[in-house]
Amino acid sequence: MSPLSLSNLPAEILLHIALDLKRPSHRLQLALCSRAFSELFLPLVFLDIKLEDCDVKAVIALVQTLLRNPQIASCTRTLEINDWETELNYDGRSYDPTETLPSPKSELVFDQELISDSARRLFTASDEHALSKFLAHLSAGNEDAWISLLLFSVPNLKKLKLSVPYGCAFPCRLFERVAARLPPFDSRPAFAHLSHVFAKWYDTENCLQSHVLEPFFFFPSVRSIAGEQITDYMSTQEGEDDEDEEEEDEYDQSNSVYDDRTAILGYSKNKPTTSAVTEIDMSGSDTNNGFVRQIKLCKNLTSFRFEHADSFEYDSNFFPRDFAHSLIHVRHSLEHLWLSYDDYRFNGAPYEGDETFGSLAGFSVLKSLYIPAKSLIGTDALGSSSDDEHDASLNSTDHLRLLTILPASLESLRLAHVSKREFTGVIRHLKNLVEPSNFSQYTPRLGFLEIEGDFACSDEPNQPGIMMTLDKPEPKIPEKFLAQTVELEDLCETVGVEFEVSDSHILMFRELKQQQNEYRKRQAGID
Numbered sequence: 001m002s003p004l005s006l007s008n009l010p011a012e013i014l015l016h017i018a019l020d021l022k023r024p025s026h027r028l029q030l031a032l033c034s035r036a037f038s039e040l041f042l043p044l045v046f047l048d049i050k051l052e053d054c055d056v057k058a059v060i061a062l063v064q065t066l067l068r069n070p071q072i073a074s075c076t077r078t079l080e081i082n083d084w085e086t087e088l089n090y091d092g093r094s095y096d097p098t099e100t101l102p103s104p105k106s107e108l109v110f111d112q113e114l115i116s117d118s119a120r121r122l123f124t125a126s127d128e129h130a131l132s133k134f135l136a137h138l139s140a141g142n143e144d145a146w147i148s149l150l151l152f153s154v155p156n157l158k159k160l161k162l163s164v165p166y167g168c169a170f171p172c173r174l175f176e177r178v179a180a181r182l183p184p185f186d187s188r189p190a191f192a193h194l195s196h197v198f199a200k201w202y203d204t205e206n207c208l209q210s211h212v213l214e215p216f217f218f219f220p221s222v223r224s225i226a227g228e229q230i231t232d233y234m235s236t237q238e239g240e241d242d243e244d245e246e247e248e249d250e251y252d253q254s255n256s257v258y259d260d261r262t263a264i265l266g267y268s269k270n271k272p273t274t275s276a277v278t279e280i281d282m283s284g285s286d287t288n289n290g291f292v293r294q295i296k297l298c299k300n301l302t303s304f305r306f307e308h309a310d311s312f313e314y315d316s317n318f319f320p321r322d323f324a325h326s327l328i329h330v331r332h333s334l335e336h337l338w339l340s341y342d343d344y345r346f347n348g349a350p351y352e353g354d355e356t357f358g359s360l361a362g363f364s365v366l367k368s369l370y371i372p373a374k375s376l377i378g379t380d381a382l383g384s385s386s387d388d389e390h391d392a393s394l395n396s397t398d399h400l401r402l403l404t405i406l407p408a409s410l411e412s413l414r415l416a417h418v419s420k421r422e423f424t425g426v427i428r429h430l431k432n433l434v435e436p437s438n439f440s441q442y443t444p445r446l447g448f449l450e451i452e453g454d455f456a457c458s459d460e461p462n463q464p465g466i467m468m469t470l471d472k473p474e475p476k477i478p479e480k481f482l483a484q485t486v487e488l489e490d491l492c493e494t495v496g497v498e499f500e501v502s503d504s505h506i507l508m509f510r511e512l513k514q515q516q517n518e519y520r521k522r523q524a525g526i527d
Helices: 011-020 024-031 035-045 056-068 112-120 125-139 143-151 170-179 214-218 238-255 261-270 292-297 320-330 396-405 423-434 436-442 479-495 504-523
Strands: 048-052 078-082 159-164 196-201 224-228 230-232 279-287 303-308 336-341 368-372 412-418 448-453 498-503
Touching (some): 056 112, 078 143, 112 125, 143 170, 303 320, 336 412, 396 423, 412 423, 423 436, 423 448, 498 504
Parallel strands (some): 048 078, 159 196, 196 224, 279 303, 336 368, 412 448, 448 498
8 A cells, every 4th residue: 555545544543553563663664655644653753762772872863853843752651761871980879970070072963052951941040060060961972961851851751761870870860859849840840741660770780779769759640660670778787877978978079070969958858758659569679678668658559569689789688577567558558469589589598487478467458469388378387298298287376377367358369489398288278268168258359379389390400401492392280289289179169269370480481482483583584
């Protein structure tokens, strides 16, 4: 069909056609077919902006296009930026830009008046020193400054995804100003439509400090904050840390040309004390305090997901009780709870005693729960049975444990990281839970049960890894495990509960198989 015949279609149909083109380059080609198509489709080219392997000249071109075309800039809803170059802060203890101002790059060409006017809108008349530093970094081609300008060039942004590099300075400071409603953002709010924020560390080593995410909790329209490779560490020696912080502040103040102490103190003193965020989702992250500072901010948190990883703090570990202490602040509103750890970044250090989350009975509106079985039930109550110990009995206290710690509101229960030795104990507890008389009394709304573990993996040494067997048949859960679930399945059917046994080894096999098939299609030139 030629462009001429396409133009006869209603605008609504044409827009649907353009939206089905996922690549911006394809939308651009469609927009360039004619002047009429350009007016209709060009805004869609900028609907979702994704920057990878940032080049300062490309960023400058994008920023100038958006600033010169406000109607196009207003169409952007999603912005994803994957890493950018920064002026490294050699002190490393503050994300204020370094002392020495960079020299301008003569080969860097941009509209000085346009960019200067845009930059001035981020500061006030009393911020002349900070503004001059910002303009100097723009002239030097510091991508950190240009990325800041880009962030403030899309007024209707709804979703923001950042891969934050070391030395990120200007965006962090400006985010703080916005969060605390410091001038000029007291009279001219920014990010008024932003609802979803995702941030991760740019490298495979180290992590992004949680305080970088904090300002987003105070953006009025933000409801969901997600992160990857985030660390949240609270020292137990707070007194000593306070003294250290004072010394660092003095050092930073005497060495930083940025010297925006008013703004720094202004953020600390004026940032809100509550947040409208309802969803927190952290993966591959670590905390030694149950993420308590962030959780306490959210007065109506409905969903909390945290996947622990041990690779960022030497003394970090997965302690469910820490999260219990934190989440008690939102037990009136929490509907979905997901707690687990990354098998590939978990040091398996022993817990002190039988570390469990504790009772969830007080979480009156909790609907779904995903948690390691031993973190909910406890290793003592689960036991460690061998294959021939299926008939081992529970004592009277253990027999009631699962019944008494779950809320009556629960609709979905997924027990994760179930080992082969724990499988029998989990089955016994779940059978007791869905026994008709117990079910109607304790969890009458329960509609879904799942056991997730590694049952298909062979325990024999020198077996080929999953990456070596993708072209072989999909692994299967051994019959000796499935046979133990028959009675539980019958009980679930009686009370109307859907029951599943899933294997993380099989799930990974399927995911890798799908990735392999997609790769082969791309290699064969199939879209």
